[in-house]
Amino acid sequence: MSAEPLEIHLEEQDLARGLREDVRVGLTAEPKWLPPKWFYDARGSELFEEITRLPEYYPTRAERVVLAARAPAIAELTAAKTLIELGSGSSEKTRLLLDALTDRGGLGTFVPLDVSASALRGSTARIASDYPGLRVRGIVGDFTRHLDRLPAGGRRLVLFLGGTIGNLLPAERAAFLAGMRAALESGDWLLIGTDLVKDPSIIVPAYDDAAGVTAEFNRNVLRVINRELGADFDPSAFTHVVRWDATHEWIEMRLRADRPMRVRIPDLDLEVAFAEGEELRTEVSAKFRREGLAAELSAAGFAGRTFWTDPDELFGVTLARAV
Structure with missing residues (x-):
């Protein structure tokens, strides 16, 4: 099955306008x-x-270790029919979850969201070729602005990996998690990767x-x-x-x-x-502590949290359910 045409919510002119605004505001700030x-x-x-x-650079390796070990458990716990990835990039680590979910059976759709149309065209084509029974529906959008455009229906699992949430300031994180919860239905799942507090060395x-x-x-x-x-x-x-x-x-x-x-x-x-x-x-x-992240997720309307880390406790992966 070939990938579907990209769903575009972010045009080149939107990106250009965003860059102009950020540069003007940021470089005139003090x-x-x-x-x-x-x-x-x-x-x-x-x-x-x-x-x-x-x-x-340990985060990518440590997160991969966690996902490789826990993907089957994540597939069993969520029984996801639709897998959504925010800021998907190449979706390479996602294949661990795609494999586990397709092996379990029931996964029908993969929805990667990214700001780059060119990157999405490449990654969706590769995923569609490698998982021929899967519907692949790429969305060009910004995860801080377009969560309301995520497809509804099915038992959804949303991935936000790589520690990207750490790039958001605390107020931005709270707004993102609230928007994420608003976009989901009760019983949907969020899998989030976070770099953990450790020795600065x-x-x-x-x-x-x-x-x-x-x-x-x-x-x-x-x-x-x-x-x-x-x-x-x-x-x-x-x-x-x-x-x-x-x-x-x-x-x-x-x-x-x-x-x-x-x-x-x-x-x-x-x-x-x-x-x-x-x-x-x-x-x-x-960088996050387990209890701090749990509190932020709870405040946004997520519960049932399962937390995993790599053997060296460098990186955490949390599975939470919308309530």
């Missing part, structure tokens, strides 16, 4: 910031895939690898702004900075200006000044 979603053009996605293979190198791949990934956001908005950032004039914030229990990635500079962004009719040593925050990646 202190300056940008959201991490703009890392992921084609080059940024390649760099991130490279990051996931680095020896320092393990966490920090995952964002500051010896090969410098994450540094290039971080600077890539400046290249995106140069290309899309005509800006004249010199990415080489910014140093990659990683900090562990013990109060909030999150990692911050920043770019530090190595010299004073003025950056022109013609498409926004904007000029932005950087002082030497001034930092631009590009990502927050929160």
